[in-house]
Amino acid sequence: MSPADPALNTALTRAYGLRLPIVAGGLQWLAEAQYVSAAARAGVLPFLTAASFPDPDDLRAEIRRTRDMAESRAFGVNVSMLPKLVPGEKTADVFRLIIDEGITVVETSGRNPEPYLPLLKDAGVTVLHKVPSVRYAVKAQSVGVDMVSVVGAECGGHPGMDLIGSMVNLALAERRLTIPFLIGGGIGAGSQIVAALAAGAVGVVIGTRFLVAQELQAHGGYQQALTAASELDTALTMSSVRNTIRTLKNETTQTVARLEADNPQIGIEELMPHVAGAIGRKAYETGDTSHGMLSAGQSLGLTDRVAPFKDIVAQLEAEALIALARLRPS
Template sequence: MPIQTQLTKMLGIRYPIVQGGMQWVGVPQMAAAVSEAGGLGIITALTQPSPDALREAIREARKLTSKPFGVNITLLPTLNPPDYEGYARAAVEEGIRIFETAGNNPGPFIKFFKSQGCIVIHKCTTVRHAKSAERMGVDVLSIDGFECAGHPGEDDIGGLVLMARAAKELKIPFIASGGIADGRGLAAAMTLGAAGVNMGTRFMCTVESPIHENIKRKIVASTERDTIHIFRSFRNTARVFKNKVAVEVVNIERKPGAKFEDVKDLVSGLRGKKVYETGDPDYGIWSAGITVGLIDDIPTCKDLLVRMEKEAEEIIGQVSSAVVKAKL
């Protein structure tokens, strides 16, 4: 029996699994592969150098899949201010009807997307921000636990408590993000009240992911102890792979009076992009969640989704029968 939820019905997808925005990874090939496999693929707007390039990326993805896919717009500090409005307009004009928003002050974007009849999935890391986005009219919340790759916020609440709090407080459906890479995670998220899951790191390590094979193998070889937080002192915390550059950044941050300018060149996204292109895991900063400790293969997106659903169903079945047996 397929796992059907409010999410699969709302988005018209087969599996309740979303591939969240990922800088340099959420390209048309990635998003189309996830959508074609039955999940929701998402193109990351800022990975494209301009709104016109985003238009081209959307057209490219359409050639690869006729299934729904979305666009991510993340509003966080950047080295060069992007034309967020231009990206948003371009995506709507290209017919995108599903958006993932994330980051600071998403209000105007949520309002714009809703005025255009779009579905908005807003990703956030606290229940208070989730409730505020709910009041703004978003359709789904993507609740990002402390386990996540990239920016976990500053409250440090792990997924187990965060999802349970979301289930108690929210009126609209939410999906669980951060720490999910397999059917066990999907089953756990649904048990906590989620209508599905969001995954990033797990999709980075698939056949169709555009990153260098060495980085996929590095993820497979890693444990849950192989990530680190940078930017804590600048209140823009980011979980990244624990490599030489990340450790150097943290050491600089620890010096009294450290400023963002002191690490700016080390952390540039363009430098991180080279990691994915060249396969050198130490070249720059690259995002990774602690799910690196759960990932031990490089499947196709389709095989991954089929396997996750099967595992989740088996686990839910085992839990139910254990409960029944305990009652007898």
């Protein structure tokens, strides 16, 4: 598999045999074998989410299941190093399992991966570290990661405290980084891929746009809520506990925003009854999106229908080719 246009051929596509220079970032509870293998077959680089499989045997089984379904296409594993998701004493064990299963690329996030780099590099594993702004990317570069992805304020999930937009991150990354970098946050159109490549990125990170992939193991009501939403239907909360998150607006975001406004010193313990991951997970199972912190970015404005993953990728490619044609003399 190779890109349809030489301009879309980057170090990322060459390394992993991709159709488009796109990483489908790890999605808590949702990035499992069916979704990841569909993304791989469609020609992008996806990641299973290790934190969704806290039992090592389950993670190992999911890696093998994905490999069986991916038809020899590349995929990796996302390891969030936040202690509440993957306890620190177990993180090295997760990496050893990944290495043992022959995975050659990992997506890390949450904190500095430096303690684990010798283990990963000795095994020949490529480390793509995800950060919320370029200043953290510079630090990641200094400790020796292979690539960084910088996700801007528009992204779903955790955009960090700086809230720097993707276009600014893109220009700063070009100036300050020497290792390959990707840009994420609000990416959901092929023209944005071309813009990122023009500014020096080797690819883009896409999350929200792929939440309406038919292969996603989530209730149809959840996906229909996403297609009905627009770029105006997200909310930023939890900055009071320095864990800013962008999610779909709903009753929970209204409640959390009110609690934070009433008590700026509120602690995570008081918020947890509303923001616990188990609440949001129910939305994926029941289709009721009125409660829970449901990560979603501003590219909701581009999620117009539920479609097979390969069709979404084909649309992104067609849009990218149109954008490239605009730049070339007729």
